[in-house]
Amino acid sequence: MSSFSNIQLAPVLARAVAEMGYESMTPIQAQAIPVVLSGQDVMGAAQTGTGKTAAFALPLLQRILKHENSSTSPARHPVRALVLLPTRELADQVAQQVKLYAKYSQVRSAVVFGGMDMKPQTLELKKGVEVLVATPGRLLDHIEAKNVVLNQVEYVVLDEADRMLDIGFLPDLQRILSFLPKQRTTLLFSATFSPEIKKLASSYLQNPVIIEVARPNETASTVKQHFYSVVDDDKRRALKHLIFKNGITQAFVFVNSKLGCARLARSLEHDGLKTSALHGDKSQDERLKALDAFKSGEVDLLICTDVAARGLDIKDVPAVFNFDVPYNAEDYVHRIGRTGRAGASGLAISFVSATDSKLIGDIEKLIKTKVELETVEFDDGYSSRHRESSGDSRGFREGSDGRNRRGPRESFEHAHKSSVASSFGHRSYEKKPVPIDPFFDKPYEPSTAPEQLPSWEASDKPTSRSISANIKPKRKVAALFKTETQSPT
Numbered sequence: 293m294s295s296f297s298n299i300q301l302a303p304v305l306a307r308a309v310a311e312m313g314y315e316s317m318t319p320i321q322a323q324a325i326p327v328v329l330s331g332q333d334v335m336g337a338a339q340t341g342t343g344k345t346a347a348f349a350l351p352l353l354q355r356i357l358k359h360e361n362s363s364t365s366p367a368r369h370p371v372r373a374l375v376l377l378p379t380r381e382l383a384d385q386v387a388q389q390v391k392l393y394a395k396y397s398q399v400r401s402a403v404v405f406g407g408m409d410m411k412p413q414t415l416e417l418k419k420g421v422e423v424l425v426a427t428p429g430r431l432l433d434h435i436e437a438k439n440v441v442l443n444q445v446e447y448v449v450l451d452e453a454d455r456m457l458d459i460g461f462l463p464d465l466q467r468i469l470s471f472l473p474k475q476r477t478t479l480l481f482s483a484t485f486s487p488e489i490k491k492l493a494s495s496y497l498q499n500p501v502i503i504e505v506a507r508p509n510e511t512a513s514t515v516k517q518h519f520y521s522v523v524d525d526d527k528r529r530a531l532k533h534l535i536f537k538n539g540i541t542q543a544f545v546f547v548n549s550k551l552g553c554a555r556l557a558r559s560l561e562h563d564g565l566k567t568s569a570l571h572g573d574k575s576q577d578e579r580l581k582a583l584d585a586f587k588s589g590e591v592d593l594l595i596c597t598d599v600a601a602r603g604l605d606i607k608d609v610p611a612v613f614n615f616d617v618p619y620n621a622e623d624y625v626h627r628i629g630r631t632g633r634a635g636a637s638g639l640a641i642s643f644v645s646a647t648d649s650k651l652i653g654d655i656e657k658l659i660k661t662k663v664e665l666e667t668v669e670f671d672d673g674y675s676s677r678h679r680e681s682s683g684d685s686r687g688f689r690e691g692s693d694g695r696n697r698r699g700p701r702e703s704f705e706h707a708h709k710s711s712v713a714s715s716f717g718h719r720s721y722e723k724k725p726v727p728i729d730p731f732f733d734k735p736y737e738p739s740t741a742p743e744q745l746p747s748w749e750a751s752d753k754p755t756s757r758s759i760s761a762n763i764k765p766k767r768k769v770a771a772l773f774k775t776e777t778q779s780p781t
């Protein structure tokens with residue numbers, strides 16, 4: 293493990309790092325910090341939770357410290373470093389970290405993202421900031437409103453670049469990058485190095501140093517992964533059973549649709565579990581409240597969709613459940629990256645139903661690991677595999693006797709409500725009389741459609757910008773690059 297003393301951080305930064313309690317550099321930091329300090333471009337494949345924010349923020353701050361000054365003139369505080377991220381939560385999180393690292397310096401930082409009033413952001417921008425963290429759409433709004441100029445940017449960071457392309461931000465990124473000086477350092481971080489990412493890098497990075505701390509698409513070795521064969525009707529029961537059995541104190545539970553997310557959250561809350569839902573239909577305020585409640589431990593289960601939960605850094609989440617197998621194998625890597633962060637151990641549990649065989653095959657290919665399906669053995673002797681319907685070549689088949697030995701739902705609810713609640717070990721589970729809601733009698737049915745992009749992200753997305761009128765996101769990414777340049781290897 294390399295120590296921060298090896299890189300001779302400026303005293304103001306070293307002090308902030310020491311205050312954060314970091315003892316040694318994480319692998320991405322040990323590799324990326326010296327390269328960024330030397331001014332070279334970086335293409336970094338780093339999983340979430342590896343410490344990549346500090347890997348770019350610390351050297352970038354160190355390099356722009358030479359400009360720090362206490363002048364009140366905005367002209368003395370032009371944007372020197374621009375950090376672009378796909379979602380507002382992630383932007384907020386990175387901006388908070390930058391503020392912490394820069395707290396003993398005079399370097400100013402700010403964050404701008406969509407879905408919020410532009411006025412306070414405008415005021416802050418007009419005062420002048422050296423480090424600007426932003427989502428692409430809102431940044432373009434500010435550029436168009438002439439609230440910010442980017443002609444003195446020395447560093448640009450494209451963080452979670454794969455997700456920015458997934459969301460369709462490529463045209464916005466191209467436009468933003470066209471406003472920046474050609475002479476600059478560009479850092480690109482992505483959980484995976486897809487062909488589209490390699491093309492983006494070959495278009496905008498100059499001789500980048502490739503840094504891969506874990507192979508792309510590899511899941512953290514600190515995360516124990518389990519896959520359980522569970523029919524849809526039994527997922528909620530299996531979730532509660534496994535929480536109890538594993539003594540899980542807090543968890544993220546991922547579902548594939550907003551409707552499924554809201555529904556599961558309501559039903560678990562009904563069961564006496566402290567639950568919040570995080571999905572694209574929630575207002576920004578509701579989302580931040582749900583996150584704060586989870587961080588402070590008031591909430592034990594955060595039920596979320598991929599778009600809403602992308603990049604969230606919450607320390608020490610002991611477990612992640614994939615209530616639904618994600619449609620996109622890369623989302624599996626992102627989801628389980630919520631646990632086992634910064635070296636802590638984590639548990640990732642996925643519920644696999646008979647129709648998920650193709651999705652599981654994609655995950656196996658991506659993580660290069662064969663998935664072994666396990667069975668949930670409930671306390672009443674019922675096993676999660678028994679009611680599975682059709683068999684297939686991957687072994688997603690009916691149990692040997694095919695009988696449904698599950699007891700009536702009521703008896704399970706009654707027997708387990710208190711035990712699951714006590715697994716979380718705190719105050720919040722006194723059973724209140726809950727009015728009967730017919731909604732809960734229906735089994736959970738995941739929607740077949742993936743979550744639509746939430747309105748707040750839609751508002752960040754390009755709509756009528758002239759440069760991108762004829763450009764469709766994602767699938768046409770490759771076509772946007774005029775020349776077939778050799779991707780970096």
Ligand code: AMP
Pocket residue numbers: 313314315316317318321339340341342343344345346605607633634
């Ligand atoms: P990131 O991958 O940047 O989202 O970081 C994940 C978490 O690791 C954050 O909570 C950081 O505060 C924390 N972290 C970053 N660097 C270190 C370090 N060197 N030692 C311990 N924790 C760190």
